[in-house]
Structure formats: structure tokens, C-alpha cells
Amino acid sequence: MRNFHLRSVLLSPLLALALVAPALHAADWPTYAGNYARSGVSPDPLPTSPAEAWVWRSAQPPQPAWQGEAKWDGYNKVFDMTPRQIFDRAFHAVVAQGRVYFGSSADDKVYCLDAKTGRELWSSYTEGPVRLAPTIADGRAYFGSDDGSVYCVDAVTGQPVWQTLAAPKDRRIPGNGRVISNWPVRTSVVVMSGTVYTTAGMFPSEGVHLVAFDAKTGKELWRQVQTDLPAQGYLLASKSRLYVPAGRNNPVVCELATGKRQRVVEGAGGTYALLTDDMLVFGPGKNGQLGAVEEGQSDQLASFQGNHMIVTPTRSYLHSDTELSALDRARYLDLARQRKALAKRQSDIVKEIRKLGEKPENAAKRDALKAELTGIGTKVDELTAGMENCLVWKIACRWPLSLVLAGETVVAGGEDEVTGFNAADGKTVWTLPVKGKAYGLATADGAVLVSTDAGTIHCFRGPGQRAALESKEGRR
């Protein structure tokens, strides 16, 4: 069983970085996890008693690229290792302007459904599996495919606007059981300020490309090539940076304007990642552990036992294989700030003491510093204890596969079920049946969309909404 656990590391002061999200309708969920910080948070509340409005079923289930981690690390005797590459086990849905969009790794298409009825409005072919969700921006849908290309289509009609290779050339070979590009697009796309950002590449020795295109025309703006890491997992972006997950390895941080690499962060690897206002949280490593790396840094500042995390200005929600917990984030950060200041002083004192050496004439000064050090140590301990007492609630949770927050409801996906919890106290609000393992969650317009490894997308709404929709449908 994995437990809530905060490692005793120091946190930095907050840097005032705003979350970056496409400017769309408030109820939209226009890209994976709602925004490019991949926060998984929607301000819109969910109904108190949702029920299934429609369900979409794929002819073939999702065809994930990777089967999972090894069964054990025999040398270190580590069992039940956590898969580090979970990004395509379900068809993740996004929602914009009353339409639901998703890509399919089973039939190489991107679909658009009517969010109210689940009726297919259009679908658009690519020539390889579409493993990650499209992004909707400015009335267009943008997506990448294992065929190495990025596509832009009209979000309403599905008509092609442009298509261009993100791969350096069109070379297709068998990869993960399909004939796909030597440089598949496996990070989805980010569309910001008229620019589309994406990656293409699997084998570092073949070059892994970070590319920017003009969103209107598809014209290539710049291209950076890395030769040490692949690019797999949802791309993240802040106002000034791109974050490129690297499969089992650790994310790469690049400059948004140019794609130039700034650093590779440290951690235990994994494709799950989100940006908070001042740090990158990613994992799950080999044991279900999320690492937090402060903006501008490479090394980890904190680690949390868990697979997913939701961060709001006041609270963090941590989701492990067996538990869901809420943390008083404001208090935690306040204490962390204090502790960091003290830690800095501690470090300075130690240096000063070293400088003084063992000379007898420095004894008094040395003793004074030591006394101060003792006092600081006491205070640091108090702060640490205080941070560890920031837990607001913790519950056992058997829905460990996905996590989002909508309004005041935390939604967790499990096998054949999703459950909503009251964010204030962790009490279960509702549990809904689905078919398969719920690896994908999205919320928009008061609806919950659940994507499973069986290839289904379930839409749940409140009774009022359903009745309204039914009457509308009836009038048609």
C-alpha cells in the first residue's frame, strides 16, 4: 500500500507563473487535462447525481504502444513496478463548443461527436495510430499521428486545413506492431499564440525533433533536434517554456520561443506530468512516485507517493494506488517558505563555523553560532512537522487510474467505475459504472466524459441536463 508521504526537502518561494490555457469557452476542455499545464482542473461544477447520457464504442479497443513495465526488478527486489509510459491506454476526450473530440489508436482516426447525443459528426483519417488527444483552438482541431504528420482540420466540419510532416522525412517502418513513421508524433500538440508546437521521434540516434508550425498555414517556423531522449507523453507549456516528456526518462525543458533546450529535470522518469504555478510535477517512476521540480531548476524539491496530483491555489490532491488525500497547500507552502529561509541560514552558519576552524580564540563565536544552529534546527523541525500536518483528509480509494477536479468534485477513475468525491472532505458523492479501466477523464458543460481501455467513451450528465437535451432532441 502506498501512503501519503512528503519527503523532507525544501521548497522554493512561489514564482508568479500563471497557468497557461487556451482562451476558450469557460466550460470547454479543449486539450488533454483541460489546459497545457495538464492540470486536470475545471472550475465548472458537476451535477450531484449524474447518469449515463450516451456511450460511444470502438470496433477495436485501444492499441497502446507499450505493454507495461517489467514484472520485477530482480536485482533490487522491487515488485509491482509502475508503468512509466501511460499515455495511450484510452481515447482521451476533449470538449469544445459542444463537441467531443478524440483520437483513436485502433483505427487511426480523429472523431468529432455531438456532446449532447454522442452522435458522430465527422471523422478524419490519418495514416497511423492517433495515440493522444487532439487540441482544439480557434475553431480548428490539431493533432499528431504515428504517421509522423501534424494535421489541422476545421473543428466543425472536419475538413482538412493543412497537414505537414513533423518528422524530418517520410520513412515508415513497423513500429509497435503497425507500419508507422520512424519519427511518430507521440506528444500531442500545443497551440499557443498562433503557433503549433509538437515533436516527432522515437530513437535518439535517429534524432528526435521539436518543431513549431504556423497555426494558420502549417508552415514550419523552427525545428530543434535532440539526440539523447525520445519524446513520448503529453507536451506541456507555460508562457515561456515547453516541457517534453521523454517516455521512461525525465522531461526536457525547452524555451518556448525557440525550442532550445534549457535542461533535463531529475527524477525517476515517466510520462505523467503537470505544471503548477511554480513547479513541474511528474512521474510515476518505477514505484508510483511523483517528483516536483521547481521552475528554473533541474533537481527535485519534493516527492510524493502517488501516481496523479491535482493542484489548486489552496489545495493539492494526491492519488496513489490505494489512497486519495487532500493537502492544505497554502499552509504547506507558507511553512515551506519559512523553512527554506531557515535552511539557508543553517547552511550559512555551517559555512561560518567551518571558516572559524578549531582556533581557541574563535570559541565564543563558534559556540554562539552553534547555539543559533540548535535553535534553527528546532524551528526547522517544527516547520517540518507542521508541513506534514497539512493533510486535510485522506481516504482509501480503489479508483487509481485517473484523476480530475471539476468544481468541488474530485473525480477518480478505476476499473469499471468512476467515483466523485467532495473536494472539501473526501466523502463519496457518486459512483458510476463504465466498461473497462477508466484511464481518461474530462469534464465540460457539467458532463463527465470517461474513456476506457475497452475503447468506450461514456458521457454522464445530471438529470436536468438530460431532460433538457431530450426535449430539444424531441423538438427536432
Place this chain on the structure above:
Amino acid sequence: MNTVLRWLRQLMARKVGAGTTRAAQSSGALPRDSQQCGGFSPTHEPPGGWLDFQRLAEGRFRGTNCGFWRAVESLHEPEGKLPPLTRPSGTLSPPRRRGEGWGEGCASSKFRGTNREPWRLGESIPGGEGQGEGGLGHTLRATVLHSVEINPAILRFPRFPLTPALSPGEREKVTTAGTNLTPEASIQPETGLAAAPERRAPALLVLFTSRFSKDWSPALRFAVSLVTLCVATPLFAQQEPGLIAHWRFAPERSLGDNVKPVAGGPEVTFRGPVKFIADPGPPRAELDGQTTDLTVAPDLSKALLPTQDVSVESWVRMDRAGTWGAIFGALQDNGEFERGFLLGNRDSAFCFALASEKTKKLNYLASAKAFELGRWYHVVGTYDGAALKLYVNGTLAAEAATESGPIAYPPKAPVTIGSYQDDDEHYRLTGAIHEVRLFRRALAAGEIGSRYAARKAEFPEPAPPPKLLRLAYGPFVEWRDRNTAVVSYETDAAISTRLELELPGGKKVSLGQDGTRTRHEVVLSNLKPDLEHHYRILAPADGANPVQSKRYQFDTTFYWEPPMVPAAAAKVAAGDTKLAKVAADLLKQSGARDGYCFVLGAVDGRLALELVRQSRMDVIVVESDPARVAAVRKTLDRAGVYGARASVHHAKGNELPFGDMMANLIVSESALLNGEPPFVAAAEVARLQRPVGGAVLLGTPNRSFAKQPSRTDWEKWAAGAELPLAKLEAGEDGLWLRSIRPALVGAGEWSHQYGSADNSACSQDELVGGELQPAWWGDPGPRPMPDRGNRNPAPLSVNGRLFVQGNRVLFGLDAYNGAILWSLSAPEVRRANVTRDCSNWAAAGDRVYLVHGRYCLALDGQTGARSQRFEVVENTPGAYDWGYVSVTKDWLIGSRQKSGGAYLGDDGEWYEDYAPDQVSRVTSDRLFAYEPATGKLKWTYQRGAILNSTITIADGMVLFLESRNPAALATNTCRLPNEVLTDQVLVALDANTGRELWQKAHDFSACQFMTYLVYANSTAVVTGTDKNKNYHTFAFNAPPPGRKDAGDSVEDAIPGRLLWSDTHKEDKGHHSGHLQHPLIVGSTFFSDQRSFDLRAGKLLRTDLPERRGCGVMSAAKNAVFFRHHFHGMWDLKSDKRIQFEGIRTGCWLGLITSGGMLLAPESSAGCSCTHAIQTSVGYFPKSLLKR
């Protein structure tokens, strides 16, 4: 209850500040060390000699308030003797870290500031003792007593003393401060702190009494408290003298992933699927020996271990006897460094081992009598500073007086229950533990006898042990569909069997056929995907003893069949019988079944749909006309096969984007239905054709779909292109252009462990080298593979196929496109440590020959079907296994070895060190040859104990080393240590007749870690390293029969003549640097990081590539492959070294060359690293590629 909660809350809120203040006030009076420690050092309060609780409380609260929670919990400990208190959920913070010890859980903050190492409650202090009690006692009493400001009289109550954790220096200061508490007294639980919670309970009861009676007058409260204490104390005073901790492994004691101690501490943390069972008794934890750990403390420093006198008492049941095992362990036994102690087992005997300061060596004291598996035992080890004693069932089983003085502990070591764990080893107990007690004194013999007698009735006699059902053959598990699999196996006698299937969750289902038979088949239906199942085969009981097979595993994640064709496909294709027939004919003519089929030029997709329906291929339709692209997509989409089984790629020019040599079959729907040759040039078609059988079949059947193109049309289309071996033939079925691509010229094969049976580790492939590019990647990934490949059998590749051994799962792949042709769950197929053994498979032509128990099976390379079976010679069922295997078209050579001797590597062993259970060689007592085609036995050889790792076949000879020490054959195992393998002789047999050609006695005793034999160019080279990791190499003249020599001199004709030898210290110094298997490329012998002239022995180079990992090198004619950080290649022509970043191979031979490709099946598996990609991959040299 609310009153209690309110009280607890008030208590918390009120006393944090108070404690801090008092500590600050009093810190000036403390010894200096204590000041540095934040004022957390105890002082004494004369005349009673008791401790300053206020300071303890201060320390407690400063860390965390979770200790308070623990205090409340501990009230339950006397098991119902106190009114139960409900955990005040939501009002107090929970323990900060579950799973850590009592002391640590309560106060793990860094009390000590920063100018010395953090010093925690519950931790040991260097050189100190009694710290465990400190951890327990401090927290509880400090919290409560201080908080309620109880009358100091109670603090001095003689039955309720406190003992803090004191360093020797601190104790000294305490003592000299004029108290009556001596250092010894302060650390003895029986005179100092009561470790057991039974002792704490009375005081708490008093506290509660006094608290709840707050309306009473102070005098009344005190009186009632005192009376209550006096009454209550005897009730709870069950302290066992000297007891440090008592852990009982019963369901009610497990909390989350911890086991609460009955007395003392800390809690035991468990990991893995520990089963706690209460009924039928005795209550116990069942340990599977594979995945479960019970950890008292991750490091000694957090444990409560005595300095000298010690007893460990346990009730335990062993279900398997490992070479090393521990019931309770706190040790390091790493080569020359031996420290700590353990109670456990060596093989089938219980043992107690301890290193004292006198010897600093672990003296393993073992019982002369073996334990019975499945029986409960009372096992006690004692040490009193002089005598080491082991008691089994109340009786002294062994004793020694070699040790004296304090226990010599290592600087760090985990403290474990049920596993022997140090820095180098981790062996888990298979069986059950009821309880373990740890004492700080040596229990007396009489006492131990009484303790055993008092409880032995609680432990039932074991049920009659099951007898092992040894299957003659199998089991194998094969899929019928995603939810159904078939288990097949054979028994020697015709019996009725049942298959007991354990469903995930533990429920068991009995399945089987009625009646007696030798061949059995059981269908497993309604299987859920992505879950592990286990099963056993049950045979009729033998008297009272059940008879059952080993427990096998079957994982439904391991399903690699192509995605299912939905029923909709049949509806879409309905009525197209003529096309269905043509599709069937195309498949038959080409022999294509799996992989990739290209349909170049489409009409409406009906042909693609038929090919999907009738084969396992992924069909790629390529069409330039957008309208046809749309039509085909529509057809395939309606049939529900678009994407996962068939897709359409829109060609936008004459050059196709597809990589070279990947197509198993190329056809054209436009030619077939419309009589139009493909829209792309023939050169492009030829480029896609896979070597070794890739087929192009283009034509239009007579009297069918369309007007046929003329011969001229086809000739025009094919003009200038090099369609290999293309024929344009007119027949009854029309005019057809047929092309089957042969093997690439210059391509090599990897048919045996080290390339070929000559063990040269060179494929002789001339094509691989220069720059390489991925040709394909994909499954198998890490999940079905053994962790990191601990010296496992190498993959094989012949005839355009790749064969890979996972962990008891086998795969056949298309070497040119990575398509999985078949997989087979074969739980009895496993071999590891081929460094001291040989591989268990070889391949030739269309077959793989796989060792399975006493048989060698011929598997069809394309389908995995078991087509033929050979049995080991002179076999007695159960007595012998098939050992070595080598195959050519002329012979199948095998060896016979005593059953059960092969290494399995199931516990993640590394086989890196010099230890008998790692370096002992697997040997055979017979060599024999069959004719593969007929199964006829050609010859048999027997003389000495043949070292499997040396069997080498080349140029019509079978070469090997054998020990002619009679003892080597006389033992009952085939796995022999160096001491037995004396009198080694190099032997050469005629491979056709088995007749001995020559022999050469030589001193090979320096080959201690391993012994290899490789051959090329009339030269046989023996290599090995001694235990100091010096390489020893001996090259012998070995001219083949009928050919005198490799040179012209008379000397060259003398077989067995030593040509040269070399000795050097290993160059690498880590990660198998001393275990490298040599290579021979052309006339150069490569070993370790050096190369030599093969015949002359001249040292040529000493700068072979550095190899960071545990792998071993392999070669083609122009390149050497190895693992550095990643897949690595050294191009011999250019002398350039490159790595393929982000991807690594395993810990033996995982990079092979064959068919013009570098093939790298995934073998890093459980690597803790963050290598970015874990996948199987095939690389082509760019020189072979056009695209």
C-alpha cells in the same frame, strides 16, 4: 468518547508551547552534548533517579504530534484488558509515516540540529544501547505524563521507570551527576523502562482516572490515581525479563502494511503479498519466498539490538529449504566481511550465526538434524557473551564457544524477519512465521524447554506432505482466442488428473478430463485479460499424501495474437466467394501467414478485406487515387478492421515512404480486379520485398474480374527493375508475375548461443557494419522477459526469423519486420547462468530445437507448433534431463545430465561472484547424436563429466573438456564445484561417428570462475578466470579430421599441441569484466579487452571497447557489438565506436547479427534505470537501404 477526544485535543493544544518553554529554561543546566541536541537529553531527579519528563515531552512535541496518536493506540496493546478507545479520527493528525518504527514514527524529526548527525528517538546511538526502550518509553509517557501534569509521585513509582536512549558519554555524565541510576541500570528494561506496553497501560489508566475526575479535590484525585495504579499494575505487569520485542504475525496485528508488536517494537513493515491467516491455527504470516519482505528496520541504526547477550525465539514452519535463510537477521556476510547475527537455516538445518568482537566472523552453528518441510518448530538461538547455542523444539541442537564479547555489528544492515538480507544477497523464507521474540539476555536451557512445552500443543502436526507430480512433458499453454487457452501436458503413467486453477483473488477452480490417459488437455475459458493466474496439476493421492505438480504461472497479459476480426467483416465480404478463393490462393502460393502484406493499387478494398480475414497479416493498402483511397477505407471501416488490421496509405508520388525489406507479401487489387499493373514502379516493389521468401504475386486470373494485361504490359512495367528471381508465367490461372526474394548474399546466421556451434560468437555476417538504422521496433517488451537477462540463453536467428526466450515464454518473430509469429507459454523452459552451462536451444532451417526436461523438441519456426520430439539416451524417467543441444541438417547433438541441475535464476541471481552456488559447472555424462530427419540415434559417447560450457562443434569435430575424476560422475548432481572437476582433458570426437579423435590432458585448474572453449581455423581456445579475476587462455592445435592442419609444418599436424597461452588481470574490474566470453573474427581472437592473433597468440590490441554493463560481446565479420551504456557497436573497418542512445540490452548476450541485420530483443526488463525506451528492435545497415 467525545470527552476523550476533547481532552486529547486540549492536551495537544496546551502542551506544545509549555514543553518548549521548559526545555529552553532548563537547557543551560544540561551537558553540552545535550544542548547541541536541542535540550533533549534526560537528567535525573534525585533521589528517585527518574527522568525529566518535561524535556522529553518538549522533544516529543517538537517533532510531531503523531506520538500522541500512538499513545492512544497503544492502549489497545494489552489485548482487551483496557476498555478500548476508538481512534480519534479526524481530530488528530495520523502517524506521520506508517511503516516506520514506534520510536521513529513518534519522533523522527531531526531533534539534534545540524551540527551532528540527526539523532532520533528509537534509533541507536553509536556505541549506545537500550535505545529501543528509549524510543518507546519517551514518546508515550512523556506525552501523557507531562501533559496532564500528573503528580510527580507517580513519576517515581518504581514499576514505571523510564530509560532514555543514551550515548555512553551521556550515560557517564548522568551517572557522575550523582544519581543512583547506573548506566547499566538505565538500559535494562527489567530494571529500567518497560518495553512492553503492558507496563505503560497502568500509568495511562491512572492518567485517565485523574483526568476524568477533575472535579474531585486534588487529594482525592491523587489517592484514586495511586490506588488505581496499584490495582492495575499487576494486571498488566506481564513484562518478560529482558524482552526487547515480541512480534506475533496474526491477522489482528496487521495494520495497513505494518505488523504491530505485542510488546516492544518497532512495528514490522511488510511488503509483497503477505498472507495473514488466523484459522485454522496457529495464527501466522505465510511467506511465498519470492516477493514478501518483513522489515523490522531498514537499517541497524533504527533497530533495537542488544550489544552482547541475546536470544531470538521463534515459532516457524519451513516449506522450502534454501541454501541461505533467516528467521531473524541483522547481518552483513559479504566475502571477507562478516558481522551481525541471524537465526535461520543453512540448507535443511536450522542455524544460529553470530559474529563477536573476538572473531569478527559469522560462526554458523547448525543443527545436525534436518528440519521437515511443513512442520512447525520452536527455534531459539542464544548468546551470552561466551556460548552460542541453538535450540530446536526445546532441546539443545548445537553449541559453540568460539565467540566471546560483544556482538560485532556491521555499520549498516537491514533488520529483517523471514529473509536473509545483506548488501549482496537477499534470500526469502518460504513457509510461515507465527511469532518472533527478541531478548536482551540469553534464555536458559530449562526456560526454553518450558516455553516449548507450554505451547507445543498449539502447533498441529503437518498434513501429509504433497508428493511432486513430475510431468513427463509440458505443460504448455496456448491461446484459442482472447478469453480461452488450452493447457496440455503428459504423464508417464495413464492417470486421471485435474488442473487446479487459481483465479486472481485466490479462488480455486478444478478443471480436467474424465478417465485415465497419458496425454492431457484442459481448456481454460472466460479468462480475463491482463491478470496473473496460477495452476497446478493434481494427480490421485498416494495414500494420505496428495500428489501435485509445481505451481505454474500463466499471465493473460501475454497475448500477442493479431486483433480479432469482428463479425461485421463477414457481412461486408459476404458473397465474394470468387475473390475469397483468389485470396486463399495468393496466401498459399506465397506461404505468407504473418507480418505485413502490401496491396499496391486498390479498387474498393475487397481483396484487402479477404486477406485480413484469411491470414494473420497486417494489410497495408497503398493507392494514389483519393477516391479509391476513400472507397477502400469505407469498406474496411464497415468491416471493423480498419487500423488495427488493415489501413490505407495515400501515395503521393512514385516513391513509397516505406522502409526496405519489410513485406512478406505484395499483391495488387488494381491488377486483380481491373487488370492495371500497380501504379508504382517495379523497383519500388522489389525494394519492399523481405529477404528469405518475401513474395510478389501480381496478375489477373483468367475468366474472372477484368481483362488481363498483356505480357508486354507486364514486361514494360517490370523493365529495369530487379525483381528477384521474377518469373512471368501464363497458366490455367492466368498470367502472373511471381517473385520470391532469396536470402541476402553475405548474410550470416545466429543459430546457437555463441553464433554457431563453434562458439566463436561471430555470425560471419558480412553486411552489418557502418551506420545502422532501425528497421522495426516493438514487442516483446520488458514485461515477459526475465529481469535484465541474468546470463540467459541468447536469442537465435536463422532463415529470416528471430527466436527469443522470455521468462518461460517463447517467441518467434519475423526478423525483417518484427511481426510476432507465435508465442508459447512453457513454464518448464528456463535456464540461467549459461556462463557455467550451455544454452537450451539451437536453430536450423525452419526449426528451433528446444530442450524441455528429458526431451528436445523441434518447433516449427513459423508457427511454433511442436513437430517432433527426441528423448535423452539411456533414460530413466525423472533421473535425467537433456542438457546441451546443437543442430545442423546432418545431426542433432545432445547431452545427458542428471536431473534438476540446471540453473534457473528465478530469484534474480546475478552469478557474478565466486561462490559454489554460482560458479559450479553443469556437466553431462553422455553425448549423443540423432539424425534430425529420421530421429535415428547415430552415436553415443561416455567417459568423464563433460563441462557443458565447453562443448564446441565445428569442422566435423565435437570438442569439449571433461573431468575424469571418478568422483565427478559418482555424485548425485550434475552441478559440480571446482574441487570435484579435477583431471580435466580436452577431447575431440568425430561428429559423424562419436569416435574419439584425440585428447589432451592439461592443467585447466586456473579456470575457476568459468571455462569456455571456442574454435576456428584449426584452433581450439580454452579461456577462464581464476578467483582473483586473472584471465587464463590456452590455444591448442585442433586440425579437423581428414585435414592435416592449418599450416604446412609437421608441428601443425599434431592435434592437441599447445600453441600459446596468456595470463592477464581482467581489464575492466566490474560488471562481468571477469566473465567475458571470447570472440573469434577471422584470424583474430578477442577476449576481455584484448585481441590476439588466433594461431600465434601475438597480442594485437588492448583497447577493446569499454563495456559498462554486464553484457558480453558478439560479432559479425565487420563489427563487434556490446553494451556500454546503451546498445553499442565497434565497426572493425573504420575502428569507430557508436552507441544507440536510450536503449540497452541485458546482462548476457542480447545483440545478435543475422540476415544482414543487428537484432536486439528487449532484455533490460526490470532495470531500475530510466533508459528511455524498452523495446525489441532490428537495425539495418544503411548501406543496404534505399529508403
